[in-house]
Amino acid sequence: VLVPVSGGGMLAGVATAIKSCKPNIKIIGVSMENGASMYNSIKMGKPVNVPEEETIADALGGNIGLENKWTFPIVKKLVDRIITVSEESIELAIKLIFDTEGYEVEGAGAVGIAAIMSKKVPTTGNIVCILSGKNISKEIHKKIIRQVRK
Numbered sequence: 001v002l003v004p005v006s007g008g009g010m011l012a013g014v015a016t017a018i019k020s021c022k023p024n025i026k027i028i029g030v031s032m033e034n035g036a037s038m039y040n041s042i043k044m045g046k047p048v049n050v051p052e053e054e055t056i057a058d059a060l061g062g063n064i065g066l067e068n069k070w071t072f073p074i075v076k077k078l079v080d081r082i083i084t085v086s087e088e089s090i091e092l093a094i095k096l097i098f099d100t101e102g103y104e105v106e107g108a109g110a111v112g113i114a115a116i117m118s119k120k121v122p123t124t125g126n127i128v129c130i131l132s133g134k135n136i137s138k139e140i141h142k143k144i145i146r147q148v149r150k
Contacts, residue, residue: 002112002121002129005029005038005082006060008071010132015078028121029075029082030111032057032090037064038075039082047072056090056107056144059133083121089114091144097131098145106136 001018005011008029015027031039034053041047047068052061064072075082093113097105112129115121 001027002030004108004111004132005031007064008038008075012071012074019078026080029079030115031060031084033084033086035061036084039084042082056087057111059108085111085114085118089118093117094144104134104141105131106133109133
C-alpha cells in the first residue's frame with residue numbers, strides 16, 4: 001500500500017488499520033525529494049526539522065515537529081519503508097492519472113503513482129495507491145498536462 005506522507009497522520013492511520021488486520025501487507029510512505037520531513041526523521045531515528053523547499057507536492061511540506069509523540073513512533077513501528085520521488089516523476093504521474101482516469105490529482109496525491117513509474121517499488125502482486133487531494137490550480141494542472149512529455 002503506497003501512502004503519501006507529510007506529518008504522518010494519514011500514513012500512521014492507514015498503517016494501524018491495515019497492520020491490525022493483515023500484518024504481512026507492506027506499507028510504504030511516499031514523499032517528495034524536496035523537504036521530506038518524515039523521511040529524514042525516520043532516517044535519523046528521531047524527529048528532525050528540514051528546510052521547506054518549493055515542490056509540486058506542496059501539501060507534503062512542513063516539519064513533523066521535534067516533540068512529535070504520535071505519528072513518528074507509529075510510522076517508525078508499522079511502516080515498512082518511506083521513499084521519495086522527484087519533481088519530474090510527480091508531474092509525469094499527474095499527467096498519467098489525468099490521461100488514463102480523468103482525475104485532477106494534486107502533486108501530493110500523485111506521489112504513489114510517481115513511485116511506481118520511477119520503479120522505486122516492486123510492481124509484482126497487488127498494489128494499492130492512495131490518490132489524495134485535488135488542491136491544484138487549474139492553471140498549474142493545465143501547464144503540467146501540456147508540457148510534460150509522455
